[in-house]
Amino acid sequence: MELLRSKLQEFGAARTLIIMFLLLLLAIALAVGISPVGLLGDSLVRLGMNGVLVLAMVPAIISGIGPNFGLPLGIVCGLLGVLVAIELQLMKFWAVFGAMAIALPLALLVGWGYGILLNRVKGSEMMVATYVGFSAVFLMSIGWLTLPFKSPESSWFIGGGLRVTVSIMDRMGKVLNDFLSFNIGELVVPTGLLLFFLILCGLMWVFLQSKAGMAMKASGINPRFAEASGINVNRNRIAGAILSTVLGAIGIIVYAQSFTYLQLYRAPMWMGFHAVAAILIGGATVKTAKVSHVILGTFLFQGLLVVALPVANNIMTQGNLAEITRIIVSNGIILYALTQTRKGGAKL
Amino acid sequence: MNNYLLEMRGIGKVYGSTRVLNNINLSVSPGEIHALLGENGAGKSTLMNILFGMDVIHSTGGFEGEVFFDGVKREISKPADAMELGIGMVHQEFMLLPGFTVTENIKLNREITKKNWLNKLFPGRLKSIDRGQMKRDAIKSLEAVGLGIDEWLPVQGLPVGYMQFIEIARELDKTGIKLLVFDEPTAVLTEEEAAGLLKSMQEIANNGIAILFITHRLDEVMTVAHKITILRDGQLVDCLDKENTSVAELARLMVGREVKRVVQSRELTDETPTILSIKNLKVKMPGELVRGIDLEIKEGEILGIGGLGGQGKIGVANGIMGLYPASGEVLLRGEKLPLNNPYNALNSGLAMVSEDRRGVGLLLSSSIAENIILTAMHINKQFVWKIGPLTLRSDRRIREHTQKYISQLDIRCTGMRQAVRSLSGGNQQKVCIARALTLNPSVLFVSEPTRGIDVGAKNIVLQTLIKLNREQGITIIMTSSELAELRSICDRIVIMHKGKKAGILSPDASDVDFGLMMAGEYDQIKNKGAS
Incomplete structure (x- = not known):
């Protein structure tokens, strides 16, 4: 009994509540006759789609700059990568990995500057990061209008500038999803997508076990300890920002190929928030995060949305209750997590 | 009435x-x-x-x-x-x-x-x-x-x-x-x-x-x-x-306390080589400013640094280890030690057990094992194995090493994976010492080693320091607010006053001398006596 209680405590009240809420929704879904196989399939796709973006939170959190609310910085780099890939007429796998290759140096550079900025505002990283993210979105809104992209796929027919949503179905749509994909009954497993996500998770896990990863974790948990151990805290924070931005760029490319649309202008604005909410649901705090938090958190957060949508549509036929639920849940979780910041974290 | x-x-x-x-x-x-x-x-x-x-x-x-x-x-x-x-x-x-x-x-x-x-x-x-x-x-x-x-x-x-x-x-x-x-x-x-x-x-x-x-x-x-x-x-x-x-009587009453020597004091001669030579060291540590001190630390001694709070005794070790901005010159075995660089200090064989155990000394939420090995892993690249470009931690070596120190220092814990937050103050201090020792230091700074720990643990900590000094020849510089503790194990004791060295006393000097020196009136009174 004691053991159970301590296990439960370790698991966290918030996570327990979320899981119960999810189960409740699931029960209702089954009661109103929604196919559970379809729900599971959708959940898997969304796990793979959003996973990398959530994974981007890990290096940011452990290096001590906190949950990366400035994720849109990485996202716009990824979007630029895809747009260039379209311009270069790349197809299928070439398009996906070409876009990543183009986005990578951009994200490196942007992340480096971002890290330097965050080192100057120690103590209020989350607030500053949020506004850096917003600024990046609006700056790039000007960019999307003025950058000299010519491909008819991505730009308006008349006048200048890029479209609000660019269809990339034919060029690179579901390339990863369909790779080695197979069916179990009616359930379609997006093998390539999940594989790509899990490989990145594995790499991150290995990094966390490495000397560099340990040093980064120490600088996040207790900068003064790290400093006293001869670890360059500022450099680790910059490295964390770069890694996070790069993963953000890769993440949006994975997301877009599965979504089959590239969303420009104001679309990236809240993506950082959703990723933060997901990893916090998974059990991370603003100071500690593990790869397992990413997987569990993304699955719970996205699962909630997948199940809530049809249930809400069934119960209330008008309006967009699902969207409202999602906003309430994600912001509520962020709020909850931020109130817990002073309690410190889990194990290194 | x-x-x-x-x-x-x-x-x-x-x-x-x-x-x-x-x-x-x-x-x-x-x-x-x-x-x-x-x-x-x-x-x-x-x-x-x-x-x-x-x-x-x-x-x-x-x-x-x-x-x-x-x-x-x-x-x-x-x-x-x-x-x-x-x-x-x-x-x-x-x-x-x-x-x-x-x-x-x-x-x-x-x-x-x-x-x-x-x-x-x-x-x-x-x-x-x-x-x-x-x-x-x-x-x-x-x-x-x-x-x-x-x-x-x-x-x-x-x-x-x-x-x-x-x-x-x-x-x-x-x-x-x-x-x-x-x-x-x-x-x-x-x-x-x-x-x-x-x-x-x-x-x-x-x-x-x-x-x-x-x-x-x-x-x-x-x-x-x-x-x-x-x-x-x-x-x-x-x-x-x-x-x-009289001032002398007050000084004696203020610090006087029975002192039990735990070990024989070591004879220092002019032939004993100097290991650390400090020249005009100034440290900007808030509340513990060091305003320029000169100090010759002999190889193999236990040097005590004492003084009242706020007089700069804590600042000396923190300055040399690069934790607070310092200026001046520090020579380690005759070679210049770059200041304001913790990595260099650690790499040249200095180590420190911080006075701020919970703030600087430990990763409270992490395990005993990680606390002990992390610094050495970073500085000496121990406890790792390499595949290609990656340097990964070696759990086997970490386990062996941690077990060794847990039994050697008698760290009371449920296992090496226990978070140090849940250890008692004395055991936390032992983890700090183990971490410093893992670096194989030739000079060890120990600040306030017995602050906030119980009597039993105090003795173990002091005994450990003596053992390290006598058996492994580690030069120890111990800073403490407890004069009695310094007098029980140190070979020489430096007293700090207003950020400067007020003087060096032998541990068996009189209470009056210690009292006067800590109050900054030693020279004044002694000179009066002479004239």
Whole structure:
């Protein structure tokens, strides 16, 4: 009994509540006759789609700059990568990995500057990061209008500038999803997508076990300890920002190929928030995060949305209750997590 | 029947399981300057907290004994009660609003008001301030402390010494003030300012106000005090009249305590090579400024650094290890050690056990194993294995190493994966030591190794240090507030005063010498004796 209680405590009240809420929704879904196989399939796709973006939170959190609310910085780099890939007429796998290759140096550079900025505002990283993210979105809104992209796929027919949503179905749509994909009954497993996500998770896990990863974790948990151990805290924070931005760029490319649309202008604005909410649901705090938090958190957060949508549509036929639920849940979780910041974290 | 203003009888206080005050008696007559002497941790502040009814006392189970004021037994359960009785405090840190004028600071929240037409609507809060009367009051109390400044000046930008006087003026301005407590008022003042302060203290006392004067400075005590009470380790040592004592006696009473040598002191000769040579080291550590010291540390010795709090003893180790900005020259075996670079310091074979165990010394939420190996992993690239470009941690080596230290230092834990947060203070300290030893240092700095740990663990820690020194030849530089501890294991003891080296004593030097040196009056008194 004691053991159970301590296990439960370790698991966290918030996570327990979320899981119960999810189960409740699931029960209702089954009661109103929604196919559970379809729900599971959708959940898997969304796990793979959003996973990398959530994974981007890990290096940011452990290096001590906190949950990366400035994720849109990485996202716009990824979007630029895809747009260039379209311009270069790349197809299928070439398009996906070409876009990543183009986005990578951009994200490196942007992340480096971002890290330097965050080192100057120690103590209020989350607030500053949020506004850096917003600024990046609006700056790039000007960019999307003025950058000299010519491909008819991505730009308006008349006048200048890029479209609000660019269809990339034919060029690179579901390339990863369909790779080695197979069916179990009616359930379609997006093998390539999940594989790509899990490989990145594995790499991150290995990094966390490495000397560099340990040093980064120490600088996040207790900068003064790290400093006293001869670890360059500022450099680790910059490295964390770069890694996070790069993963953000890769993440949006994975997301877009599965979504089959590239969303420009104001679309990236809240993506950082959703990723933060997901990893916090998974059990991370603003100071500690593990790869397992990413997987569990993304699955719970996205699962909630997948199940809530049809249930809400069934119960209330008008309006967009699902969207409202999602906003309430994600912001509520962020709020909850931020109130817990002073309690410190889990194990290194 | 007596006519004491304040009498504290049989005061005792226990925090958790440690007794910090035991059966203290203190009586102060009106118009008397009563000095309260003692080292850091002797119990002076606790005694004052009791007098002022501070929350820390009552939230930790109250205190023993009785407090009489004006001959009547009083229950002082909150600071406002003390204020009502006429007890005032001049703080060590100034509590003044920089943007306000001198008058406004003196009269803060006790403004003199007069009625105006608005009071018909809002009878209480919106009365006008009677600036004329306030100004006259302020001038009066400023004169009482002997400070000739304009009362309309803003406090911001005034010299530090003046601020202290304004604090006092504010206390004096309170009507019905009968007892003023000065908590180390001269700590931040220049000598001239201090002299002025002492003079105004005497004037205040002449007007019949009693003064409790808390200080480390023996000469000041001898100048102004009528009576002197000395505390040591929460015990009342003695209460003396000034006429019947001397600076030397006070010094002895303040630090005197039985010292048990744990080991034979090691003979240091001129032939013993110098391992660390410090020249004009200055360290900007807030509260523990080091203002330039020279020190030769011999190979294989245990050097103690002692002194009162805030005199810079903590700063020395932190400066050399690069944790706080330092300047000057440090030579390790004749080679220059780059300062302000913790990596270099660690890499050249220095290691440190920090005085701030929970803040700097440990990753509280991490396991014992990770705490012990992390620094060595980073500096010496131990406990790792390589595949290609990756350097991964080797769990096997970490496990072996941690097990070794857990049994060697007798760290009481449920296993190497236990988070250090849940260990006792003594065991946390052992983890810190294990971490430093993992680096295989040739010089080990140990700051406040026994602070906040119980007696048993204290002994183990000290024994460990001796063993390391004698068996592995590690040079140890131990900083401690507990003189007795330094005297029990060190070969030489450096005493710091005002950020400088006051002198070096052998551990069997007399209590008087230690006391005088810590109070910064060693040279003065010794020179007088010679002449």
